[in-house]
Structure formats: structure tokens, C-alpha cells
Amino acid sequence: MHDRRARRWICILAHCSEQFLFSEQECDISVDLSLAHVGTRKAVMITCKHFSTQFAIERVRYAAARGASLLMLMPPYHGVSLNADAPSMLDHFGRIADTAKISILVLNALLSGVTLTMSFLVRLAREMPRFSYFKSRCRLPRRSR
Numbered sequence: 001m002h003d004r005r006a007r008r009w010i011c012i013l014a015h016c017s018e019q020f021l022f023s024e025q026e027c028d029i030s031v032d033l034s035l036a037h038v039g040t041r042k043a044v045m046i047t048c049k050h051f052s053t054q055f056a057i058e059r060v061r062y063a064a065a066r067g068a069s070l071l072m073l074m075p076p077y078h079g080v081s082l083n084a085d086a087p088s089m090l091d092h093f094g095r096i097a098d099t100a101k102i103s104i105l106v107l108n109a110l111l112s113g114v115t116l117t118m119s120f121l122v123r124l125a126r127e128m129p130r131f132s133y134f135k136s137r138c139r140l141p142r143r144s145r
Contacts, residue, residue: 010038011072013047028062035067043069045105051076053092057099064101070133071096072105075114083114090124097128105133 012034013027022030031046038044046068048059053076060071076092077083084092097104106124108116116136124131 009043009045009070010034011045011047012068027059031063031066031068040067045070045072047072047074048096049074053095056092056096060096060100068102070103070105071100072107072135074107074109075116077114086120089114089116089120090127093124093131094128097130100130102130103132104130105135106131108134108136 012031013022035044044067046059046063048056048063048071050056050059056073056076063071073093073096075084075089093104093106106116106121108121121134125134
């Protein structure tokens with residue numbers, strides 16, 4: 001993220017942690033408590049990842065209605081072998097963007113088993129202005145000892 005505010009953001013329901021362990025009710029409680037506590041002192045980013053577009057849209061609506069500043073999405077996947085192709089991802093992201101009233105960050109993570117190419121991310125940004133930020137996580141080469 002090339003945004004100076006990024007140092008002041010708080011991320012709730014991060015991509016590799018509590019969102020995989022919490023029930024939907026626990027996610028709601030985490031979002032509610034976090035946003036109530038933080039208020040407007042800091043920008044809060046909420047992860048709204050789900051393979052189902054409809055469930056992701058519901059998470060986006062919930063987060064935005066409660067005051068999230070930014071949404072973080074990953075491509076739709078379920079394990080490393082069940083993931084969406086480019087047209088399906090564009091549809092998924094497009095339907096979410098149509099619902100969202102705030103900016104979106106797309107996380108390109110190894111965990112998903114989906115590789116978002118640079119050309120795909122550029123297309124996403126051009127066609128869907130809500131996609132304002134991109135973060136890529138990659139495996140760094142091991143250092144020799």
C-alpha cells in the first residue's frame with residue numbers, strides 16, 4: 001500500500017487468523033467491539049473474505065454500515081485446489097464493489113492458491129474504482145547460512 005495512512009490503520013479479521021476460527025456471530029462481535037472502541041481515532045480495515053459472493057457481500061455491508069474505513073478482500077477460494085478463474089473473480093469482485101460504499105484493498109496471498117496477475121489487478125483497478133489498494137504477499141527466498 002502506498003498510502004501514508006497505512007501506518008495508522010487497524011486490521012480486524014485478518015486474512016490468516018481469527019476469520020478462520022470465528023463463527024459469523026463472533027466476527028460480528030469482533031467488528032462491533034473494535035469499531036466502537038476505536039471510533040474515529042484510527043482508520044479500520046475489515047477483512048471480508050468468503051468464497052461465496054453473497055456471503056462476502058453480507059460481510060461488506062455489515063462492515064461498512066458499522067464504520068469501517070477500508071475493506072480487505074482476497075480472491076474467492078476454498079483450499080488450494082478449489083479457486084475461481086479470472087472471469088469468475090471479476091464477477092465476484094464486481095458484485096462486491098457494487099455493494100461497497102468505501103475503498104477496497106485486494107490481498108494477493110500465497111495462502112489462497114490463486115495468483116492474481118499484474119494485468120488482472122490493473123484491469124480490476126481500471127474497471128472498478130473502489131479497488132484503490134493492492135497488497136501482495138510472496139514467499140521470500142531463503143538465505144543461505
